[in-house]
Amino acid sequence: MASVRLEGVVKRFGRTIALRGIDLEIRDGESMVLLGPSGCGKTTTLRVIAGLERPDEGRVYFDDRDVTDLPPRSRNVSMVFQSYALWPHMKVYDNIAFPLKVRRLPESEIRKRVRWAAELMEIEGLLDRYPHQLSGGQRQRVAVARAIVVEPEVLLMDEPLSNLDAILRVKMRSEIKKLQRKLGVTMVYVTHDQVEAMVIGDRIAVMNNGRIMQVGTPSQIYKEPANTFVATFIGSPQMNILEGFVDDGKLVVAGSELLGVEAEARGRVLVGFRPERVLIGVFDGLVLEGVVDFVESLGSLTIIHVALDSGSKIVVSISGEADVEQGSRIRLTVPRDAIHLFDPESGSAITHGV
Amino acid sequence: MAPAGREWVKPALLMAPAILYLTIFIVYPIIDTIIIAFFPEGRFSTESLEYLLYSPLSKFWDAIKFTLILAALVVPIETVLALIATLVLLQPFKGRDTAVYILSIPIAISDVAAGLIWYSMLTSKGFVNKVLIELGVIDSPIYFFGYEFRDRALLAIVLAEVWRSMAIVFIIIFAGAQLIHRELFEAADVFGASFWVKLRHILLPMIKPSIQAALIIRTLFAFQVFAVVWILAGRDIPVLAGEAYYNLVEIHRFDVAALYALIIAILSMTTGFLYLRMLRARHLEV
Numbered sequence: 001m002a003s004v005r006l007e008g009v010v011k012r013f014g015r016t017i018a019l020r021g022i023d024l025e026i027r028d029g030e031s032m033v034l035l036g037p038s039g040c041g042k043t044t045t046l047r048v049i050a051g052l053e054r055p056d057e058g059r060v061y062f063d064d065r066d067v068t069d070l071p072p073r074s075r076n077v078s079m080v081f082q083s084y085a086l087w088p089h090m091k092v093y094d095n096i097a098f099p100l101k102v103r104r105l106p107e108s109e110i111r112k113r114v115r116w117a118a119e120l121m122e123i124e125g126l127l128d129r130y131p132h133q134l135s136g137g138q139r140q141r142v143a144v145a146r147a148i149v150v151e152p153e154v155l156l157m158d159e160p161l162s163n164l165d166a167i168l169r170v171k172m173r174s175e176i177k178k179l180q181r182k183l184g185v186t187m188v189y190v191t192h193d194q195v196e197a198m199v200i201g202d203r204i205a206v207m208n209n210g211r212i213m214q215v216g217t218p219s220q221i222y223k224e225p226a227n228t229f230v231a232t233f234i235g236s237p238q239m240n241i242l243e244g245f246v247d248d249g250k251l252v253v254a255g256s257e258l259l260g261v262e263a264e265a266r267g268r269v270l271v272g273f274r275p276e277r278v279l280i281g282v283f284d285g286l287v288l289e290g291v292v293d294f295v296e297s298l299g300s301l302t303i304i305h306v307a308l309d310s311g312s313k314i315v316v317s318i319s320g321e322a323d324v325e326q327g328s329r330i331r332l333t334v335p336r337d338a339i340h341l342f343d344p345e346s347g348s349a350i351t352h353g354v
Numbered sequence: 355m356a357p358a359g360r361e362w363v364k365p366a367l368l369m370a371p372a373i374l375y376l377t378i379f380i381v382y383p384i385i386d387t388i389i390i391a392f393f394p395e396g397r398f399s400t401e402s403l404e405y406l407l408y409s410p411l412s413k414f415w416d417a418i419k420f421t422l423i424l425a426a427l428v429v430p431i432e433t434v435l436a437l438i439a440t441l442v443l444l445q446p447f448k449g450r451d452t453a454v455y456i457l458s459i460p461i462a463i464s465d466v467a468a469g470l471i472w473y474s475m476l477t478s479k480g481f482v483n484k485v486l487i488e489l490g491v492i493d494s495p496i497y498f499f500g501y502e503f504r505d506r507a508l509l510a511i512v513l514a515e516v517w518r519s520m521a522i523v524f525i526i527i528f529a530g531a532q533l534i535h536r537e538l539f540e541a542a543d544v545f546g547a548s549f550w551v552k553l554r555h556i557l558l559p560m561i562k563p564s565i566q567a568a569l570i571i572r573t574l575f576a577f578q579v580f581a582v583v584w585i586l587a588g589r590d591i592p593v594l595a596g597e598a599y600y601n602l603v604e605i606h607r608f609d610v611a612a613l614y615a616l617i618i619a620i621l622s623m624t625t626g627f628l629y630l631r632m633l634r635a636r637h638l639e640v
């Protein structure tokens with residue numbers, strides 16, 4: 001096993017800059033999730049770690065070994081490709097067995113390990129088929145099986161579950177997590193799915209536009225987003241962001257005031273709060289008033305869209321059923337510890353809780 | 355749906371153009387050739403066959419021998435060279451496109467022109483001898499042509515044929531190789547495959563269909579080798595197509611010429627069939 005360290009990695013493709021200076025340390029045995037919008041550089045980061053892409057600037061280290069100039073085969077990594085990259089002329093069995101055959105394991109050992117990986121991925125009945133005879137989700141599981149069948153130092157997974165149905169996905173993601181724990185392998189896992197990210201990741205790196213916006217535990221990312229990008233990217237529905245003003249311990253936002261604000265901030269700020277932290281009624285905190293725009297009932301969740309008197313719109317999420325009617329007036333409270341302040345220019349967080 | 359009992363109409367109509375084409379351009383000529391070869395005066399006769407096999411003037415067995423020798427030398431050599439070129443040119447490097455272009459040029463050169471180019475290069479006063487003499491490698495020119503230098507002429511023919519026809523093999527194989535998704539090689543890289551493992555277990559099986567196509571096309575054309583041989587060696591090195599030409603144009607034995615044509619056709623069809631059986635790409639079958 002090994003830790004992985006990227007130092008100032010820049011990668012350009014012609015005129016597009018895919019990575020604009022990535023600094024990231026993945027600890028030995030840690031599972032790191034890369035999360036970010038499409039095209040932000042997640043796959044490119046994995047490819048740099050695998051050695052498939054040579055960075056234009058910066059270095060890559062496994063433990064303290066500089067592997068920047070090492071070819072993929074000298075790095076002992078294994079990878080699930082976003083496009084699966086199964087060899088079409090090999091049966092499923094041979095696809096999964098390939099890494100073992102290359103490592104010249106004895107035939108009986110190979111058979112045992114392929115069975116094990118296939119059972120874990122629930123594809124043991126497909127070993128005798130060619131990839132083109134499989135569904136997308138089955139192919140994807142073959143790709144995962146091929147990646148876990150060896151014991152690599154670093155396991156790279158590029159959206160390995162994106163094509164599975166909801167039930168299978170939940171099951172597979174806990175299998176992968178368990179396996180990673182058991183083997184203690186260092187893993188970098190790319191996903192679009194926030195819940196998956198929270199479940200799989202010991203830590204999450206949120207990326208945008210070739211940069212890392214924040215690295216932290218799932219709870220840190222959720223509770224203490226480093227900037228407005230992370231704040232709005234993580235969580236569903238999105239965090240509400242309103243323009244506000246801080247002066248002498250007083251926060252003014254959407255026509256309401258909150259006193260006793262102990263923040264460094266002065267002048268214009270952005271005020272963020274999560275929909276699920278807003279309370280209906282008047283309590284201690286920032287009190288907002290408005291009219292219910294419309295209500296979405298999702299069963300376990302009710303999402304209320306509110307037009308504030310100041311003209312801004314916010315979203316409130318209440319667990320269970322909520323007794324509100326479209327068009328009625330509503331008063332809401334945002335608790336002090338649920339308020340995040342951001343710098344309006346840079347978007348960086350100033351404080352979490354006021 | 356067509357009404358019951360008439361389901362054959364649509365398929366038959368769809369196939370009709372192909373069948374018509376095959377009849378006019380394949381079946382009819384073959385039948386006609388058989389008639390010319392075996393019914394010279396409207397009656398069945400094996401005279402052409404007897405001439406071919408037993409006449410002291412016939413060079414049939416030599417022609418078979420040299421045609422097969424040439425095919426057995428030229429086709430494997432150019433296939434291996436084309437594979438090597440493909441391997442090199444799959445790597446991205448500066449000037450790659452230019453190299454691909456240059457390698458493909460011989461496709462545009464006719465076999466007669468190719469024969470003449472190599473003839474002028476290899477004559478006693480040709481380019482090759484001049485360079486070798488200038489460099490002091492040899493004192494007097496190496497003779498490639500003439501009956502007593504048949505082996506060297508064969509070498510010259512192999513050279514010229516490989517040069518001329520490697521391009522088409524290269525283009526077919528290279529095109530097939532370029533269709534392979536880059537990530538299939540990268541996956542092999544990641545899982546620790548060496549250059550040889552990648553070649554043996556990824557590239558070769560995946561371009562098998564292209565190699566098969568190239569081999570079929572090239573072997574069939576190799577059985578018809580003519581112009582280059584005719585220019586470089588005349589009838590000193592007889593080949594099947596050359597004998598057909600000689601019988602037809604020089605001594606007007608139409609029946610013998612037709613028989614040669616039939617033999618070339620049978621040889622080609624058998625080989626094509628064998629290739630298709632041997633090189634089947636199982637993963638492409640449904």
Ligand SMILES: Nc1ncnc2c1ncn2[C@@H]1O[C@H](COP(=O)(O)OP(=O)(O)OP(=O)(O)O)[C@@H](O)[C@H]1O
Nearest residue numbers: 013016017018037038039040041042043044045082
């Ligand atoms: N081989 C390439 N040539 C040119 N541009 C590329 C290449 N690979 C990636 N890019 C560009 O680099 C940027 C990052 O791509 P990357 O594949 O890393 O994104 P991603 O985060 O994995 O996206 P997705 O979630 O859609 O898979 C994109 O703008 C992409 O267009």
Ligand SMILES: [Mg+2]
Nearest residue numbers: 042043082158
């Ligand atoms: Mg990607």
